[in-house]
Amino acid sequence: MRGPSITQTATTRDTAPHTRPGVAAAFFDALKTALLVIGLGTPIILIETRQSGAVVTLHLRFGLLAALAGIAFAARLLHLLVIAPWLANRQPLRLAERIPRQFKTWAKRAVIAFVVLYPFIALALAGKGGAIKWIDNFGIQLLIYVMLGWGLNIVVGLAGLLDLGYVAFYAVGAYSSALLATTFGLSFWLCLPLAGILAAFWGILLGFPVLRLRGDYLAIVTLAFGEIIRLVLINWVDFTGGYAGISGIPRPTFFGLPFTAGEDGFAAFFGLQFTPLHRLFFLFYVILALAFLTNYVTIKLRRLPIGRAWEALREDEIACRSLGIDTVTTKLTAFSIGAMFGGFAGAFFAARQGFISPESFIFMESAVILAIVVLGGMGSQVGVAIAAVVMIGGTELLRELDWLKQIFGPSFDPTKYRMLLFGLAMVAMMVWKPRGLISTREPSIVLHERKAISGDLVKEGHG
Amino acid sequence: MAAIRPSTTPLLSVEHLTMRFGGLVAIDGLSFKAERGDITALIGPNGAGKTTVFNCITGFYKPTIGRIALAHSAQMPPHAVERLTESGRRWLDRAKGGLFLLERMPDFEITAKAKIARTFQNIRLFTGMTVLENLIVAQHNALMRASGWSLLGLIGAKSFTKAQAEAIERATFWLDKINLTHRADDPAGDLPYGDQRRLEIARAMCTRPRLLCLDEPAAGLNPRESHDLNSLLRYIRDEHDTAILLIEHDMSVVMEISDHVVVLEHGAKIADGTPDEIKNDPAVIAAYLGVEDEEESAVEAEIAQLQSGRTAEGTP
Ligand SMILES: Nc1ncnc2c1ncn2[C@@H]1O[C@H](COP(=O)(O)OP(=O)(O)OP(=O)(O)O)[C@@H](O)[C@H]1O
Numbered sequence: 001m002r003g004p005s006i007t008q009t010a011t012t013r014d015t016a017p018h019t020r021p022g023v024a025a026a027f028f029d030a031l032k033t034a035l036l037v038i039g040l041g042t043p044i045i046l047i048e049t050r051q052s053g054a055v056v057t058l059h060l061r062f063g064l065l066a067a068l069a070g071i072a073f074a075a076r077l078l079h080l081l082v083i084a085p086w087l088a089n090r091q092p093l094r095l096a097e098r099i100p101r102q103f104k105t106w107a108k109r110a111v112i113a114f115v116v117l118y119p120f121i122a123l124a125l126a127g128k129g130g131a132i133k134w135i136d137n138f139g140i141q142l143l144i145y146v147m148l149g150w151g152l153n154i155v156v157g158l159a160g161l162l163d164l165g166y167v168a169f170y171a172v173g174a175y176s177s178a179l180l181a182t183t184f185g186l187s188f189w190l191c192l193p194l195a196g197i198l199a200a201f202w203g204i205l206l207g208f209p210v211l212r213l214r215g216d217y218l219a220i221v222t223l224a225f226g227e228i229i230r231l232v233l234i235n236w237v238d239f240t241g242g243y244a245g246i247s248g249i250p251r252p253t254f255f256g257l258p259f260t261a262g263e264d265g266f267a268a269f270f271g272l273q274f275t276p277l278h279r280l281f282f283l284f285y286v287i288l289a290l291a292f293l294t295n296y297v298t299i300k301l302r303r304l305p306i307g308r309a310w311e312a313l314r315e316d317e318i319a320c321r322s323l324g325i326d327t328v329t330t331k332l333t334a335f336s337i338g339a340m341f342g343g344f345a346g347a348f349f350a351a352r353q354g355f356i357s358p359e360s361f362i363f364m365e366s367a368v369i370l371a372i373v374v375l376g377g378m379g380s381q382v383g384v385a386i387a388a389v390v391m392i393g394g395t396e397l398l399r400e401l402d403w404l405k406q407i408f409g410p411s412f413d414p415t416k417y418r419m420l421l422f423g424l425a426m427v428a429m430m431v432w433k434p435r436g437l438i439s440t441r442e443p444s445i446v447l448h449e450r451k452a453i454s455g456d457l458v459k460e461g462h463g
Numbered sequence: 464m465a466a467i468r469p470s471t472t473p474l475l476s477v478e479h480l481t482m483r484f485g486g487l488v489a490i491d492g493l494s495f496k497a498e499r500g501d502i503t504a505l506i507g508p509n510g511a512g513k514t515t516v517f518n519c520i521t522g523f524y525k526p527t528i529g530r531i532a533l534a535h536s537a538q539m540p541p542h543a544v545e546r547l548t549e550s551g552r553r554w555l556d557r558a559k560g561g562l563f564l565l566e567r568m569p570d571f572e573i574t575a576k577a578k579i580a581r582t583f584q585n586i587r588l589f590t591g592m593t594v595l596e597n598l599i600v601a602q603h604n605a606l607m608r609a610s611g612w613s614l615l616g617l618i619g620a621k622s623f624t625k626a627q628a629e630a631i632e633r634a635t636f637w638l639d640k641i642n643l644t645h646r647a648d649d650p651a652g653d654l655p656y657g658d659q660r661r662l663e664i665a666r667a668m669c670t671r672p673r674l675l676c677l678d679e680p681a682a683g684l685n686p687r688e689s690h691d692l693n694s695l696l697r698y699i700r701d702e703h704d705t706a707i708l709l710i711e712h713d714m715s716v717v718m719e720i721s722d723h724v725v726v727l728e729h730g731a732k733i734a735d736g737t738p739d740e741i742k743n744d745p746a747v748i749a750a751y752l753g754v755e756d757e758e759e760s761a762v763e764a765e766i767a768q769l770q771s772g773r774t775a776e777g778t779p
């Protein structure tokens with residue numbers, strides 16, 4: 001992680017951080033890297049099989065391999081000669097401590113104002129046609145992930161329980177609300193709380209046997225649980241519709257007024273001209289309210305005994321038990337409250353799409369949500385929100401890069417590189433800010449003076 | 464302390480405690496008592512099984528054999544323990560005097576109900592939480608009740624605010640006692656080692672224990688800190704309704720503050736008495752000098768000889 005340990009550069013940097021490594025040494029190191037790329041790339045990059053009919057032919061791509069080796073050489077040289085010395089000399093960035101508190105409160109207000117006015121800003125800037133994309137893809141979708149990130153943050157960030165199957169609760173919420181709505185004709189506003197309760201119930205049900213496990217074991221079992229839920233959704237065709245999913249989920253109404261062009265619709269009632277934007281505006285504010293609720297409850301709970309017990313549990317479970325804290329119940333509350341918010345988000349997702357299928361609840365979703373929590377800085381609400389905006393907003397932005405086709409040819413699809421960018425972002429974060437974007441912890445209660453706690457002291461939990 | 468006591472049920476009585484790990488017998492038929500208002504020291508060479516005894520008392524290990532009873536009330540009749548054991552129940556609640564069979568209870572209930580608190584040989588503070596937070600977490604159960612299992616707390620009920628203020632008050636009281644008030648809002652992991660040890664004791668005291676179990680509290684302390692620790696422990700014994708059970712290697716601490724010493728070797732008790740009795744006990748001296756078993760009797764004889772010689776010289 002700290003660059004080369006074999007070459008002398010590492011030692012020179014440790015003793016005298018100002019001196020650059022010898023150019024020759026760096027050159028040889030980079031050469032070694034290039035050779036490594038050639039070695040590794042020979043089987044996987046150099047040789048390509050092409051199938052035409054029943055005939056498979058081998059093609060050797062010397063050019064591509066040479067190009068990659070060249071890139072690796074240049075990157076390594078750049079790293080050793082420029083980036084590594086710069087990193088070593090850099091003072092640790094302590095943004096959170098340098099920014100005055102007053103500025104922070106104003107920044108917070110500005111962000112909240114922006115988010116609340118976002119649909120109107122989008123409408124003003126992008127016009128009626130363009131605003132749909134901005135409100136739906138960037139606004140609503142982003143907020144769903146922010147909410148999921150905040151929900152999972154309770155489990156992973158606060159209580160330190162590594163949950164790789166969070167999407168299961170999202171799925172439980174979505175399917176239960178969809179089924180309740182299509183079978184019993186319940187309205188969205190009834191389905192929403194019921195979906196949350198059911199997800200929380202599943203959280204408890206799963207939590208009971210599972211929370212005795214710790215660390216890796218817990219992660220694996222939660223992962224399995226996520227897969228089981230998905231497989232049940234696929235295979236229990238009578239109940240869930242299998243791969244076909246559930247369609248025709250009733251759209252949420254504005255206190256009984258549907259967002260339709262008809263006589264009794266929202267637009268007609270308020271004497272407005274009908275536009276699909278009304279529904280989007282409404283959905284945006286619903287998910288915004290849900291996300292704010294998640295955030296508000298989490299912040300409140302953090303300052304209550306239960307939240308403090310979660311964090312204590314993350315710090316040291318044995319010490320918790322020695323203080324009379326029932327760790328099983330404490331973990332269960334974290335698990336079920338996290339699950340409940342996942343369930344809310346699922347119910348919203350079902351109502352927004354009008355159609356759900358198991359495709360939406362694959363493991364990748366769990367991984368993305370977990371990545372958001374980890375990148376944001378475990379336990380930090382602001383960090384998680386920023387990470388969600390960067391990760392999900394970033395991948396949405398990839399769709400905007402169609403002009404790249406003019407450079408790379410029409411078969412180039414930038415969205416395919418989503419996971420690559422995710423991975424790069426993760427690696428970069430682990431190198432520069434291993435504790436996530438916001439790595440300091442705010443104390444939950446103060447006697448004299450509020451001081452941020454450095455992330456180095458905060459433990460991440462073992463399960 | 465007081466030489467003559469009325470015959471009552473002791474605070475803690477450990478009977479025939481045996482703990483096996485596979486083939487290894489860590490504790491072998493150990494019985495001892497800890498009285499109310501006493502500092503009882505548990506000493507012995509490395510690996511004697513002292514920490515294992517603590518882990519059995521505090522429920523972290525389930526003993527293989529044995530009974531560990533804790534009686535809150537001194538008026539508890541001795542046969543009450545037998546009756547509770549036969550009844551198959553785990554405790555008599557506080558209204559009936561508070562009697563607990565610890566080997567039947569899970570660890571967190573032992574702290575929550577039987578009111579035993581402990582510290583650890585290698586400090587276990589919540590390093591990423593502030594000093595104050597550490598002390599508030601220790602009052603979790605009381606605060607949880609006051610917050611109506613979070614529901615009253617979420618709506619900001621008065622009763623909860625009051626309970627939290629009281630919790631802070633108790634925390635500041637103990638902060639004051641360990642001279643750490645000025646560091647209340649610093650992360651516990653930033654404190655120097657000696658302060659961390661005292662903070663762990665204060666945190667345990669915030670659970671309002673009847674018995675405080677300290678695993679090597681003086682380890683790694685300098686003489687000054689060690690002296691402060693002695694006064695803190697004496698203060699706890701004298702001013703609070705809390706007896707202390709103490710594991711310690713530092714003999715100056717043990718001899719100075721304890722009222723009663725139990726010596727363990729290879730999991731068995733080799734001596735039990737006042738510090739003075741222990742100091743002169745040949746078996747203890749042999750254990751501490753690390754003498755082989757066969758030689759032990761020889762050493763005992765030698766010591767006996769020396770002592771009789773000394774007393775003979777002392778008396779005219
Ligand atoms: N969980 C365990 N599993 C197996 N063996 C154990 C376990 N805990 C303790 N032991 C063994 O029991 C014996 C007693 O250990 P214990 O930690 O109680 O000694 P101790 O008296 O506290 O020693 P020290 O003074 O070094 O702290 C040791 O041989 C130890 O290896």
Ligand SMILES: [Mg+2]
Nearest residue numbers: 513514515584
């Ligand atoms: Mg020990």
